[in-house]
Amino acid sequence: MMSVLAIEVPYWGQSLLRVLGGLVAVLLPAGTIVYVFLFKMMSFMQSRLGPMEAGPYGSMQLFAEVGKWLQKEDIQPDNADKRIFRMAPIVVLMSTFLLVAVVPFGPDAWFTDFETGVFYALAVSSISVLGILMAGWSSANKYSLLGGLRAAGQLIAYELPMVLAVVGVVIQAGTMNLQQIVLAQNAGSIFGSDIVGNPYVLTQFVGFVVFMIAVQAELTQAPFDMPIAESELVSGYMTEYSGFRFLIFFIGEFATAGVFAMIASTLFLGGWGIPFSWFGWTDMDSVANWMNVAGPLIVFTKMMVLVFLIMWIRFSSPRFREDQLQRFAWKVLIPVSLANIMVTAVLKVAF
Amino acid sequence: MTILNDPVNAKLGDRAQLSYIASQAADARLNVELETEGMTLNIGPQHPATHGTLRIIARLDGEQVLWAEPSCGYMHRGYEKLTEVRSFPQVTSLINRIDWLGSFANEVPFILAAENLMGVEAPPRAQWIRTILFELSRIANVSLFLGDLGVQLGAITPVFIAFRDREYVLNLIESATGGRFHPNFDRIGGLKDDLPAGWVDETKVVMKKLRNFCDEIEALLFGNEIFQSRTRGIGVIPRDVAMQYGLSGANLRASGVDWDLRRDQDSPMAWNKVDFKVWTHPDGDSFARCWVRLQETREATKIVDQLLDGIPAGPVMAKVPKIIKVPEGEAWVSTENPLGEMGYYVVSRGDSGPFRVKIRSASFNNISITPWLLRGVYVPDIITILASLYFILGDIDR
Numbered sequence: 001m002m003s004v005l006a007i008e009v010p011y012w013g014q015s016l017l018r019v020l021g022g023l024v025a026v027l028l029p030a031g032t033i034v035y036v037f038l039f040k041m042m043s044f045m046q047s048r049l050g051p052m053e054a055g056p057y058g059s060m061q062l063f064a065e066v067g068k069w070l071q072k073e074d075i076q077p078d079n080a081d082k083r084i085f086r087m088a089p090i091v092v093l094m095s096t097f098l099l100v101a102v103v104p105f106g107p108d109a110w111f112t113d114f115e116t117g118v119f120y121a122l123a124v125s126s127i128s129v130l131g132i133l134m135a136g137w138s139s140a141n142k143y144s145l146l147g148g149l150r151a152a153g154q155l156i157a158y159e160l161p162m163v164l165a166v167v168g169v170v171i172q173a174g175t176m177n178l179q180q181i182v183l184a185q186n187a188g189s190i191f192g193s194d195i196v197g198n199p200y201v202l203t204q205f206v207g208f209v210v211f212m213i214a215v216q217a218e219l220t221q222a223p224f225d226m227p228i229a230e231s232e233l234v235s236g237y238m239t240e241y242s243g244f245r246f247l248i249f250f251i252g253e254f255a256t257a258g259v260f261a262m263i264a265s266t267l268f269l270g271g272w273g274i275p276f277s278w279f280g281w282t283d284m285d286s287v288a289n290w291m292n293v294a295g296p297l298i299v300f301t302k303m304m305v306l307v308f309l310i311m312w313i314r315f316s317s318p319r320f321r322e323d324q325l326q327r328f329a330w331k332v333l334i335p336v337s338l339a340n341i342m343v344t345a346v347l348k349v350a351f
Numbered sequence: 352m353t354i355l356n357d358p359v360n361a362k363l364g365d366r367a368q369l370s371y372i373a374s375q376a377a378d379a380r381l382n383v384e385l386e387t388e389g390m391t392l393n394i395g396p397q398h399p400a401t402h403g404t405l406r407i408i409a410r411l412d413g414e415q416v417l418w419a420e421p422s423c424g425y426m427h428r429g430y431e432k433l434t435e436v437r438s439f440p441q442v443t444s445l446i447n448r449i450d451w452l453g454s455f456a457n458e459v460p461f462i463l464a465a466e467n468l469m470g471v472e473a474p475p476r477a478q479w480i481r482t483i484l485f486e487l488s489r490i491a492n493v494s495l496f497l498g499d500l501g502v503q504l505g506a507i508t509p510v511f512i513a514f515r516d517r518e519y520v521l522n523l524i525e526s527a528t529g530g531r532f533h534p535n536f537d538r539i540g541g542l543k544d545d546l547p548a549g550w551v552d553e554t555k556v557v558m559k560k561l562r563n564f565c566d567e568i569e570a571l572l573f574g575n576e577i578f579q580s581r582t583r584g585i586g587v588i589p590r591d592v593a594m595q596y597g598l599s600g601a602n603l604r605a606s607g608v609d610w611d612l613r614r615d616q617d618s619p620m621a622w623n624k625v626d627f628k629v630w631t632h633p634d635g636d637s638f639a640r641c642w643v644r645l646q647e648t649r650e651a652t653k654i655v656d657q658l659l660d661g662i663p664a665g666p667v668m669a670k671v672p673k674i675i676k677v678p679e680g681e682a683w684v685s686t687e688n689p690l691g692e693m694g695y696y697v698v699s700r701g702d703s704g705p706f707r708v709k710i711r712s713a714s715f716n717n718i719s720i721t722p723w724l725l726r727g728v729y730v731p732d733i734i735t736i737l738a739s740l741y742f743i744l745g746d747i748d749r
Binding site for chain 1: 400502
C-alpha cells in the first residue's frame with residue numbers, strides 16, 4: 001500500500017493516479033514545451049521570429065493550434081475503410097503513451113518499475129508502425145498508400161539498429177531495468193574516476209550515435225521523413241486526415257520526439273540522476289528525497305538537449321531517398337552496432 | 352500501325368494514341384513479369400511540388416516510374432490571343448505575368464521586337480538600365496529557385512534565406528520601377544523613368560549581399576552530402592538529347608552546350624559591353640543544372656556591378672510618337688531569360704496593336720523532355736528532376 005498525503009490508496013487508485021500523472025505531468029508539458037521550443041528554434045535558425053502573438057513570445061501557440069484544429073471539419077473520404085481510418089491515429093498515440101510508462105523520473109517517482117523496461121520500451125515503440133500502416137492503407141489515397149508503405153519499410157529497418165545500439169547499454173549496466181540503468185550510470189565510474197559517474201554517452205558513444213540516428217528515423221524526421229515527404233507525397237499517410245485526427249498525428253509526432261528523447265537520456269545521459277559522488281550517495285536508498293522533485297526537471301533538461309539535437313538535424317538536412325535509407329540502415333548502422341556490441345562485451349569481460 | 356514506325360512525324364491525335372499504346376504495353380509487361388497491378392499516380396494539378404498547376408501522369412510499379420507524361424494547360428490564360436486586342440504599350444502589362452518571377456525580363460524581347468518593326472532604337476542609357484533590370488530579375492528568379500530546391504528535397508531552411516535575400520532585389524526593382532513583381536516599366540523607345548537618386552550605390556551593396564547569399568547556399572545545400580547523393584547522376588540529359596528536345600538556358604548549358612544568347616547574339620542590350628563567363632557543366636544531371644544556375648546568379652551580380660559603373664548619361668526615352676502605330680511587318684526577337692530562351696514573333700498590320708504574337712517561352716520546351724527523362728526513375732527523383740529542370744507554370748501555359 002502506498003500512501004498519498006497520509007491517505008491509504010488502493011491499488012486501482014494508484015494505477016489511476018499514475019495514468020493521470022502520466023498524462024498531465026509528463027505528456028502534456030512534454031508536448032507543449034517541445035512544440036514551442038521547436039517552433040522558436042526553427043524560426044531562429046531560419047532568420048525569423050516564429051509564433052509571437054499567442055501568449056508572451058508565442059508560448060501559448062500550442063493551445064491556439066489545438067483550438068484551431070478542434071474547430072475543423074472531421075473529413076473521412078468516401079472510399080476510406082472508416083473504422084481503421086478512425087483507429088489509426090489512436091494507435092499511433094497509444095505507442096507514445098505506453099512508452100512513457102517505463103521512464104523513471106526520480107528514485108521513487110516512476111510509473112512502473114519494470115524489470116525488462118528496455119525490452120518493453122523497444123517493443124511498444126514499434127506499435128506506431130501499425131498505426132501508420134493502417135492510416136496509409138485505409139485512406140484510399142495513393143499518396144497515403146505510398147507514404148504508409150515507406151513508413152513501414154523504414155520503421156522496420158531502423159528498429160534493428162536501435163535494438164542493437166541498446167544492447168551495448170544493457171551489457172554494460174547488466175540489467176534491463178531502466179531505474180537500475182540510471183543507478184549504474186550515476187553511481188558508476190570511468191577508469192576509477194567517479195567525478196561524472198559513468199554516463200553511457202561517453203563509454204557507449206557509438207551506441208548513442210546509432211541510437212539517435214535510429215530515433216530520427218523512427219520519428220520520421222528529416223533526413224528520414226520520406227513517409228511524410230511533403231514535396232513528393234503531399235503529406236504521406238496523413239494526407240486525408242483533418243481536424244482532431246490530424247491533430248493527434250501532429251501533436252503525437254512532437255510528443256513522441258519528447259518521449260524518445262527521454263528514453264535516450266535515461267539510457268545514455270544518466271536519466272533523472274546527477275553523479276552520485278557529488279552528494280556522497282552510493283546506492284538508490286541513500287539518494288536524498290528531494291531528487292523526486294528535482295529528478296523530473298533534470299530529465300526534462302536532458303530531454304530538451306536531445307530534442308534540440310533531433311530538431312537541429314531535422315531543420316538542416318535534405319531528405320534521403322528510400323533506397324539510400326535502407327542501404328544506410330543495413331550496410332552502415334547494423335554492422336557498426338554489431339561491432340559495438342562485440343567490443344562492449346569483450347571490454348566488459350576484460351575489466 | 353504506321354505511326355509506330357515513325358513516331359516523330361505522327362500527327363497529334365496519333366501521338367496521343369501512341370502514348371496510349373505505350374501505356375497499355377507497359378501495363379501488359381508489368382502484369383506478365385511481376386503479376387502485380389501497376390498504379391497510375393496523378394502528380395498534380397494541385398501538388399506542392401509543381402508550384403502551380405502542372406499535372407504529371409505517372410505509371411508506377413511500386414516506387415518506380417514506368418512512363419510519365421506532363422499534361423499542361425491548366426493555367427492557360429490565352430496571352431497570345433489577348434495581345435491581339437491590346438495596343439502595343441498595353442501588351443507589356445500582360446506579358447509581365449508569363450514568367451512571374453523574372454517579370455521584367457519578359458517585357459524586353461517584346462519591346463525589342465516592336466522597336467525593330469518601328470525602326471526605333473532606345474538611347475544607350477535606357478539600354479544599360481534595361482540590362483541591369485533584366486539581370487536583377489534574373490537574380491530574383493534564380494535565387495528563389497535556389498531556395499526552393501531545398502524544399503523540394505526536404506530541407507526547409509534554405510528557402511527562408513532565399514526569400515530574405517531576394518527581398519533586397521525586389522526592393523531595388525520596386526524602387527526603380529514602382530512594381531515588385533510586375534514592373535511594366537519597359538516602353539517602346541526606352542524606359543518609363545530614369546533611376547531614382549542613390550539607386551546605384553544601393554544596388555552595389557545589395558549585389559555584395561547576393562554574392563554572400565550564393566556562398567551561403569553553396570555551403571548549406573550544394574556541399575551537403577545528402578543533397579549531392581540525391582542530385583548527382585539523377586536525370587542525366589546527354590548533350591544530343593538536350594539539343595534535340597530544344598532545351599535552352601541553364602538546362603542546356605548543364606548538358607555541356609556552350610550557348611548563351613546574351614553573348615552569342617547581336618543585341619542592342621548592353622551585354623556586349625561587359626565581361627562575363629558563360630558557365631557550362633559536362634555532367635547534364637540534376638546537380639549540374641542546379642550548379643550552373645548558382646554560378647549564373649553569381650555572374651549576374653558581376654554583370655550588374657560592371658554595368659553600374661558605366662551607365663552613360665543622356666535621356667532614357669527616344670523620340671517616339673504619342674500614339675504608337677507599328678508599321679506592317681514581322682519580327683522575331685529572343686533573349687536569354689532566367690528560364691532559357693524566350694522569344695516573341697510579332698506580326699503587325701500597321702495598327703496600334705499586334706496582329707498576331709507567338710510567344711516562345713522557355714519552360715514549355717524545357718518540360719517537353721520529361722517523358723524521356725522520367726522513365727525508370729523513382730518517385731522522389733521525379734521531384735528532384737522537376738525541381739532541377741526549373742519551370743514556372745505561367746511560362747509553360749502562358
